[in-house]
Amino acid sequence: MSEAPAAPRTASAERDGIGLLVRPPEPRAGWRVLPARVVAMCAVELQKLRHDRTELYTRAVQPALWLLIFGQTFTRIKAIPTDGIPYVDYLAPGIIAQSAMFIAIFYGIQIIWERDAGILNKLLVTPTPRSALITGKAFAAGVKSLIQAVVVLVIAALLGVALTWNPLKLLGVAAIVILGSSFFSCLSMTIAGIVLSRDRLMGIGQAITMPLFFGSNALYPLSVMPGWLQAISKVNPLSYQVDALRGLLLGTPDHLALDFAVLIVAAALGITAASSLMGRLAR
């Protein structure tokens, strides 16, 4: 059995050029752990996007079609009351929210893949509380959605949608997209924690995305919905996301404080639910 005492050990590690590998890093103080983990998870997401942008391009097709075909057509037939703004303008914030949600709602697939590949277990054996890991993943999904939102914004601008370029308002747009995606990715990770299989999560994801989309104010205002759909729309966080985006980007009447409050509470609840199911994913 070979046991090396501490001092010669450090010396031999230094000699081998791996001196830092015998010095454990200083732990971060309590409150600084969460932002550090969020940054770590977001960095990974950005690095992956830098290496492979295919998903970014393929995911741009659907929103482009919505704006180009649905938006342009409905602008002509003027079937939906939009308070005087062209329908394609009215639609653009809804499509931004939709494309961000589509990315987030399938984010749980990634966590199941990471679980099957052993990556999740490795992360869970680091000094990262489960809630910090989920928050990190939720914000990483938010960053991914934000980049997608920028692509849709550019498409919308090219189609002549009159958007704001006020930097403060655009910052608000970014915050809303990240918050909304955090909620939907946590919803997805919560379902992942329950079903524990990619196929089932895929099926549930497919089943809930369209109802969430059609059961919101993304395509049409609350006022034209039947009563039961209005009730659904009022508990659907996507509606609050769209309301805020419309207010910020187009300057339509909005309820920004309420929208932010609902999305913050929804994201916090989502993080709590998904974190509490991490134990099942770790097994």
Added chain:
Amino acid sequence: MTRYVDKADEAVVCTGLVYAFGETNAVDGLDLTVAEGEVFGLLGPNGAGKTTAIRCMTTLLPVPAGLVRVFGHDAAKDAMAVRRLLGYVPQQLSADAGLTGRENVALFARVFDVPRRERAERVGQALWAVDLTDAADRLAGTYSGGMVRRLELAQALVSAPRLLILDEPTIGLDPIARTSVWEHINAVRAATGMTVLVTTHYMDEADQYCDRVGLMHRGRIRALGTPVQLRQGLGERRGAKATDPLPTLEDVFRDIAGSGLDDQSGGFRDVRSTRRTAHRVG
């Protein structure tokens, strides 16, 4: 943070550890001590409870009954302190194929709170220690199985762990890659003095590289000692003469585990994940 240190040189102490999946006790009263600085091999047939025991030690699973301490820290009550001391390489090939080798290691430097000013250097040293400096900026998806294993080793080493836990580190690798992985584990251990706890199915590896081994069967340690002690013990039980060749560690394994196969052996998920790993490394 309370430290319950019995002896200063104990890296892992498990006392009466029990973990059940439904009606089956995967770990059934495990008592085990790993001394600081040694390479300890946990051997046993599929379903013996090795991976479950390791998951309790790494805080991935709770400790429902018994006690698990890592360098004096209670794994059930002080999980964060235990995790800071651990480097963990799971059975699956767990590097992220969509990131470069360097980015894979940098992620673990970040989540272990390595400050930005020394992150790049530390990541570079970890990659250097496993001979991946030249391949560091290639995507891990282009690595061979042996390289992925070494990359995982770098991920585990970047936080300067005192205890390195490897679950079947050489599964599915060709003999040259297996030797290479072990040589790197040994070189880093020699330079840093860390404790290594490894599970393996390969008896020749355990014989060659482990200071001590514990043979696990049906959730408990059934034999414990240096490989030579266990082989001599079996020889004596069989009444072998001094001139007879020593039984191999595989003979010891068969003596304890029988055929090693029973209905409880290896859950579907374990077998699937092992096959997937073997498939990915080619």
